[in-house]
Amino acid sequence: xxxxxxxxxxxxxxxxxxxxxxxxxxxxxxxxxxxxxxxxxxxxxxxxxxxxxxxxxxxxxxxxxxxxxxxxxxxxxxxxxxxxxxxxxxxxxxxxxxxxxxxxxxxxxxxxxxxxxxxxxxxxxxxxxxxxxxxxxxxxxxxxxxxx
Ligand SMILES: [Ca+2]
Ligand SMILES: [Ca+2]
Numbered sequence: 001x002x003x004x005x006x007x008x009x010x011x012x013x014x015x016x017x018x019x020x021x022x023x024x025x026x027x028x029x030x031x032x033x034x035x036x037x038x039x040x041x042x043x044x045x046x047x048x049x050x051x052x053x054x055x056x057x058x059x060x061x062x063x064x065x066x067x068x069x070x071x072x073x074x075x076x077x078x079x080x081x082x083x084x085x086x087x088x089x090x091x092x093x094x095x096x097x098x099x100x101x102x103x104x105x106x107x108x109x110x111x112x113x114x115x116x117x118x119x120x121x122x123x124x125x126x127x128x129x130x131x132x133x134x135x136x137x138x139x140x141x142x143x144x145x146x147x148x
Contacts, residue, residue, distance in 0.1 A: 024146040026093040027122055032057060032069075034082040035139035037103050038116050047105035047113045052076040054106040055115075057084060062097040066090055071106040095122040103138060 039053065040046050047053045052074035059066035069084045092099070098119045105113040118135040120142075125131050131142040 022127060022146075022148055024095070024126065024148050026091055026147045027095065028088070028145045028147070029086055029090040029092070029142055030145050031086055031143040032084045032101075033141045033143075034084075034103075035080060035141070037138045037140075038136075039077065041113075047115065048074075048107075052079070053115070055082065056104055056106055058102040058104055059090075060100045060102070061092065061094060064094075068104075071104075092122060095126075097121075101140075 034055070037053075037055070053076075054071045054073050055075045056069045056071035058068040067089060069086065072079065072082055075082060098121050100117055100119045102117045103115040105115060107113065116136040116138045118133045118138050118140065120131060120133055122144075125144075127146055129144055131144065133140050133142065
């Protein structure tokens, strides 16, 4: 029994040694969950005159754009959180240029309404499976899959 007291600190010491950080080649965004976003414009009017927000996400990274997500129809506070599952084209091999996510209200006839945006850097969040962002009254979680 007494031996254990000598061995235990040694085991702890060995396991606490940090492994070298893996450097990923690219990363895929597999999903986004929206927890909150501005339900009205700054002047208090809702994004749609007589119904809830038709929410979708657009993407920019430097000069590159990804295809926007599908839009959810008539989103209200009761609809949250809202989950967007994303397909294969949300793959990024530039891990340093900031990614900007823009939330829009989809409109049929007039131009879509810009709601808010958040931005982040993959290089600040290397190897994390989820990123939590709270910016511009917009709360969301991004799910990531890393490729080495
Ligand atoms: Ca609108
Ligand atoms: Ca609507």
